[in-house]
Amino acid sequence: MTIATATPMLLHRMIDEAALRHPEHPAIRCDGETTTYEELARRANGLARVLLATGLERRARVAVLLGKNPRVPVAFYGVLAAGGVLVPIDPRSPVEQVTRILAATGATHLVSEPERRQVVQQALVACPEVSQVVGLEADDGLPFRCQPWSTVFEEAGDRPPDVPVIGLDPAYVLHTSGSTGAPKLIQHTHSSAMSFVDWAVTEYSLTREDRLSNHSSHHTCFATFDFYAAARAAATTVILTPAALMMPASLSSLLERERVTVWYSVPTALVQLSLRGQLETRALDSIRWVLFAGETFPEKHLRRIMRQLPGARFSHVYGSTETNVCTYHHLPESGELGSPLPIGRACSNARTLVVDGDLRPVPDGEVGELLVRGSTVMSGYWGEPERNRQVLVRRTSAGDLEETFFRTGDRVTVLDDGNLTFVARADLQVKVRGYRVELEEVESALLSLDPVEEAAAFAVPDGEGSSAIWAVVVAGDGAASSREEIASAVGKILPVHAVPAEIAVLESLPRTPTGKVDRNALRARLAAGKGQNGG
Amino acid sequence: MVADRLPPPAAREVEDRIMDFVRRELLSPEVNVDREDDLLSGDLLDSVAVLRLAAFVEEEFEFKIQPADFVIENFQNVAVLADYVQRASGR
Known part of the structure; x- marks a missing residue:
């Protein structure tokens, strides 16, 4: 295997290089299992071959819909090695959102897994451009062609496909939500990603000895650090499973067991770890850097976790x-x-x-x-x-x-x-547990429901450093819709983090003199109501 | 999934009450869940739903879940949660 050192570093070349120098070193740890750099590089090459054999063109978009597991880095590097553009999709997205992202990016291929078969099947009904799916069994009677993961492993090999890619080629498209219901699709090149990666490796002195936790889903920019910065340093990425993230005391013992050295997340996750992670009973002196971003970190929580992790x-x-x-x-x-x-x-x-x-x-x-x-x-x-x-x-x-x-x-x-x-x-974009939500999107989802005549959404602090979304709706004459019915209906349209935590049904909305919904007045009114109930 | 043995009646009752709450309050009607299905895979419940489940268990069986007990081993599925509830609540 030769690596063209005269060309600038490309994302997928990082694992080829790490595999060459440190083949046996763990690239990924997940649920107690190891994937070495050699295995990761071979599998990524296998996926790249499968994609090319099924007609992937250079710079064609490949959507990736995966949970938190070791298939994620195989998909990342496999798509890039094949010259494709990665489009990681939030696995918790409703079908409509998956469809919108597939259609907007014109994806021709999708990489997924059996756990997500139902969503894939439903989403692809509306997306005939997606002609190939990797990761589902072919004998399912699906209306599109499938290659299972076992084919990727059969195709695994040392030699990366010879596809010319330059640093300014698009590498991935990340999605957020958008104000009209259409997600914003943010395009990065190999160069823009590598520039961040190189800065991070230098600033935090990452080496092969480091073990970076991966807290966030693969479709977020947090994962860019967790996976790519680790690969640049031939370090290890420890993928934290959803189970560990839901159980802070299990999470802390995982961090101890895996000797994690670098953590990166929104403050909310650290607040949970600090409050419920039993940190005083764990030896977490391996952690040398804690990076956080995305929201305000309430000082009392920040000071406590700084005391809990003195190293x-x-x-x-x-x-x-x-x-x-x-x-x-x-x-x-x-x-x-x-x-x-x-x-x-x-x-x-x-x-x-x-x-x-x-x-x-x-x-x-x-x-x-x-x-x-x-x-x-x-x-x-x-x-x-x-x-x-x-x-x-x-x-x-x-x-x-x-x-x-x-x-x-x-x-x-x-x-x-x-x-x-x-x-x-400057606008009405808020962050809920690290996810970007536009309040207008929540309002337009509520307004799309039949009984809803008017809707207003606003953010309130949730007391743990993040924001919660509350909404107020005005239901039409004679519509006997309950809050529960509205909440359940809007939950089918919006991603989980954008669904309002509280929905109140009012007879009218307070408005400013110019006729805009007065969100501040609403917030005060609902907060007062909650306070009376001891909430 | 075949259970090794039938749980004793008290255990069965605890499990049924938890299962009923999970089905009725946490999952959409079209989702079916078994006593040994993984509740923490990330595909069935989100973290808020898990907190609701914990709050339900505390209220229904009248005991306080100790922070150290808030671990995967006790919440992974309805069967192990029912086991834990019996041990922790002294039922």
């Missing part, structure tokens, strides 16, 4: 799926943490700028929108040239130099010490 350093990283991590702040080991906690300074491969509505820089200390320029920024939203023009803005700086910046939509300010601090989202 670890904590790093607050900031970014979005569009930018990867672009600023970071290592927490001081003692003294004031700062309130709110700073999002820190630009990574070495990024530049930040705080601007007013006309994209002119604001003085330090004033609030403005954060712009980011850097090699980790996405190449754009898939198939949305108009939106790309709005968020990837060109700006002329000193002299005639024209530069492209990404508009984050986040309001920030620069502190005296040069650190950035997050102030607020």
Whole structure:
């Protein structure tokens, strides 16, 4: 096996290199089982061969619908080695969302597994462009062609297929939810992903000895770090199963057993671990870095887990799926943490700028929108040239130099010490347990239900550092719909994290003088109601 | 899945009450679940549903689940949960 060192590093070349140098080293640990780098590389090559043999064209999209298991990295590297573009899909998505993503990206192939057969079958009814499915048994009478995982293992081999890929080729498309119900599809190239990976490996001094936990699903930008940064360092990724994530005391003993060294998640997961993980009874001195992002970490919870893990350093990283991590702040080991906690300074491969509505820089200390320029920024939203023009803005700086910046939509300010601090989202996007939810999407789902006439959704703190979504609906005349019926119906349309935790049926919605739904008034009214019930 | 032996009547009753709650409150009507089906695979229940299940068990069988007992071995399926409830609640 030869590796072309004259070309820039591509994501899938990382495992070829690791397999060459450290074939027996564990690439993946999951549920007590090991996949070595040699096995991972061979299986990825097997999948790449199956994809190419079934007609995959260069840069064609390959959707990946998998749970949290060792098939995920095989799918990642197999698709990339075949020259395809990965489209990982949230395995908890309702069928409608899977269909939308398949249709919007024009995927021709899908990699999945028997556990997801029903969703695949239903989603593909509406997606005739998907001609091939890898991971399901062929003798199911399915209306599309299937290759089971056993074929991938039979095709496994040392030699990666000879498919020309350059760094600027698209590598993957990640999805979030979108305001009109259409997901945003965020496209990254091998180069933008590798730039993030290289920064992370350097900043956190990752080596082959490291064991990175994988907390988040494969469709999130967190997984980019967990899998690709680990591969770059020939380190091990420990996939945390859903069972462990639901049982914090089991999770902590898993972390102890697997000697995890680096953790990356939303604060919510760490709060659960801190409150219910029995940490005082575990030896977790192997953990040397805890990275968190995505939401505010309530100080009391943060201070407690810092005490519980005295050997670890904590790093607050900031970014979005569009930018990867672009600023970071290592927490001081003692003294004031700062309130709110700073999002820190630009990574070495990024530049930040705080601007007013006309994209002119604001003085330090004033609030403005954060712009980011850097090699980790996405190449754009898939198939949305108009939106790309709005968020990837060109700006002329000193002299005639024209530069492209990404508009984050986040309001920030620069502190005296040069650190950035997050102030607020510029729009109505909120995060629920790390997942991005647009309130308008929740409202439009509620409004799509027959008995619902008006709907308003808003975010409230859930007391553990994350947000919960509450909604208020106005039901039509004579419609005797109960809250339960509405909740159950909307649960069939929205992804789990976007389903309102509380739904109240009111006779009317409070409105501002301009006629907009007054979310603040609603929030106050419902909070008062909850308080009276002791909630 | 064939059970090794039939559970004694008290055990059967605990299991039935848990199963009834899981079917009625946590799963959609079209989903069928067996006493040994994995509740924690991520495909049947989410973390909120698991918390609801724990709250139900505490209320229904009148005991407090100790944090150290909040582990996969006690919640993996209805059968082991019923076992745990019997041990922990002294039934």
